[in-house]
Amino acid sequence: MDNILLVSITSLWLGILTSISPCSLATNIAAVSYIGKKSEHKKYILLSGLLYTSGRVLTYVIVASIIVSSLLSTPSISNFLQEHVGKILGPILILTGMILLGLLKINIKSLGLGDNLQRKVDRYGILSALPLGTIFALSFCPISAAIYFGNLIPLSLEHNSRILLPTLYGIGTAIPVIAFACIMAFAAHLVARAFNKIRIIEVWMRKITGTIFILVGIYLSLTNIFRFNI
Numbered sequence: 184m185d186n187i188l189l190v191s192i193t194s195l196w197l198g199i200l201t202s203i204s205p206c207s208l209a210t211n212i213a214a215v216s217y218i219g220k221k222s223e224h225k226k227y228i229l230l231s232g233l234l235y236t237s238g239r240v241l242t243y244v245i246v247a248s249i250i251v252s253s254l255l256s257t258p259s260i261s262n263f264l265q266e267h268v269g270k271i272l273g274p275i276l277i278l279t280g281m282i283l284l285g286l287l288k289i290n291i292k293s294l295g296l297g298d299n300l301q302r303k304v305d306r307y308g309i310l311s312a313l314p315l316g317t318i319f320a321l322s323f324c325p326i327s328a329a330i331y332f333g334n335l336i337p338l339s340l341e342h343n344s345r346i347l348l349p350t351l352y353g354i355g356t357a358i359p360v361i362a363f364a365c366i367m368a369f370a371a372h373l374v375a376r377a378f379n380k381i382r383i384i385e386v387w388m389r390k391i392t393g394t395i396f397i398l399v400g401i402y403l404s405l406t407n408i409f410r411f412n413i
Contacts, residue, residue, distance in 0.1 A: 190338055194348040197330050198355020200392055203385045206324035211235075211360045214315055225368040231312040232364025238316020239360075240353030243331070246321075247349035251339050264340055269407040272341070275333045276400030282329040283393030320356075326389075334396075 201207055214235060254260050264271075281287040323331065331352070339348045359381065366377055405411040 187342070190342055190344075190348065191351055194335060194338060194351040195355040196392075197334055198352040199358055200355075200388060201327045201330050201352075202356040202359045203381055204324070204326040204330075204389070205382070205385070207327050207356075208359065208381065208385070210319055210322075212363050214312075214319060228368040229361075229364050232361050234310075234312035235316040236353075236357035236360045238313040238318075239320040239356055240316075240350065242317045242320035243335075243353040243356070244346060244349040247336060247339050247352075248345040250336055251343070251345045254340060255343065269341075269403060272337050273400045273403030273405075273407060275337060276396045276403065278400075279329045279333045280393040280396030280398075280400060282325060283389045283396065288325070 202211060254264060278287065335348065335352050339345065342348065363377070
């Protein structure tokens with residue numbers, strides 16, 4: 184029970200960290216603000232934020248469910264993962280920690296709100312928020328890709344969780360987005376100030392999490408791969 188609780192909290196935290204990473208945060212705010220500014224009603228701005236985050240949550244859950252189900256449905260792969268997931272997780276955590284600390288660079292193009300996409304948003308208004316969330320959820324940047332594929336998917340595989348952990352991860356990514364939607368609806372002038380503060384907080388959160396990932400990864404590698412008794 185304690186293990187499941189810890190893994191659930193970890194999944195939620197990974198979602199929050201993903202959402203406030205520089206590329207994801209900028210994309211989320213740009214998308215919600217662009218949709219929201221098309222309406223004068225505050226409730227529609229909030230609705231656009233909810234629809235946008237719902238699109239992201241659904242995408243993360245569906246992708247994780249497909250990957251986990253596909254891997255675990257094949258007996259040979261399932262047996263391999265059950266036997267070696269502890270050995271695999273250590274190096275993955277170390278690599279993810281290095282990415283979070285900026286020690287390892289990965290070039291992945293992040294999707295922006297381009298002209299074609301803007302025209303479609305203009306055409307469908309608030310209703311475009313849901314598919315827009317799906318599109319941006321699939322446009323992984325280096326940090327979000329490392330966290331999702333390098334940490335959430337292995338955790339989901341290890342605990343055979345197709346729905347719970349991906350859902351908690353998706354909820355984590357939604358929290359900052361909903362917060363900014365509320366700010367834009369009721370105090371738009373505070374957006375820039377809140378954005379700058381979160382960017383400062385994100386740097387420290389990323390460094391702390393990256394350091395913890397590396398230390399835990401080293402521990403798992405020493406105990407599961409090299410068989411050290413610590």
